[in-house]
Amino acid sequence: MNGRVIGFVTAAAAVGLGFWGVMRSSGSLSGARSRRRGGLRGEDEARELHLYCENDGDIYRQRIEPIRKNLVRRLKKGTYDHEKSKKLWMYVVDACAKKYSKEFGSEFISDRPGVPWHKMFSVDDRKEVAKQFADNFKEEFNIEYKQALHGGAV
Numbered sequence: 001m002n003g004r005v006i007g008f009v010t011a012a013a014a015v016g017l018g019f020w021g022v023m024r025s026s027g028s029l030s031g032a033r034s035r036r037r038g039g040l041r042g043e044d045e046a047r048e049l050h051l052y053c054e055n056d057g058d059i060y061r062q063r064i065e066p067i068r069k070n071l072v073r074r075l076k077k078g079t080y081d082h083e084k085s086k087k088l089w090m091y092v093v094d095a096c097a098k099k100y101s102k103e104f105g106s107e108f109i110s111d112r113p114g115v116p117w118h119k120m121f122s123v124d125d126r127k128e129v130a131k132q133f134a135d136n137f138k139e140e141f142n143i144e145y146k147q148a149l150h151g152g153a154v
Helices: 001-026 041-054 056-078 082-109 123-149
Strands: none
Touching: 001 056, 041 056, 041 082, 041 123, 056 082, 082 123
8 A cells, every 4th residue: 555655646746746847947837937047038127127227316327327428428529339338338237237136136036046146137138228228328319419400400
């Protein structure tokens, strides 16, 4: 009898673990998102990081404003390089990712404790956010510059 019970429990555990593994990998039991290597990936994560960067007062005052002033100077001098500006915005995005990981940490983002900030958001997601910042800056400045040249009418 003991052999049958142990065999049944072992088989049930194997089936249960198989089910759990399938559900885990599909994202149904792992929270709202599927995770790879302990971090977040995709459009939603990039949007979350971008919104966090834009709406954090300290980041805006300490990081974004100085970079905008620097880039405006470069635009006026004629030395602005859009590709290099993406690298500059990457410093802002990395600072945001660090602050985000401190604020929300592993209990909200990952099921494993102690996930470092650079694994919380993939490099591709961070580069995408930096690109969005650079594109938004260039677009805003072109509009402001045209308005200044044409006396307020675009």
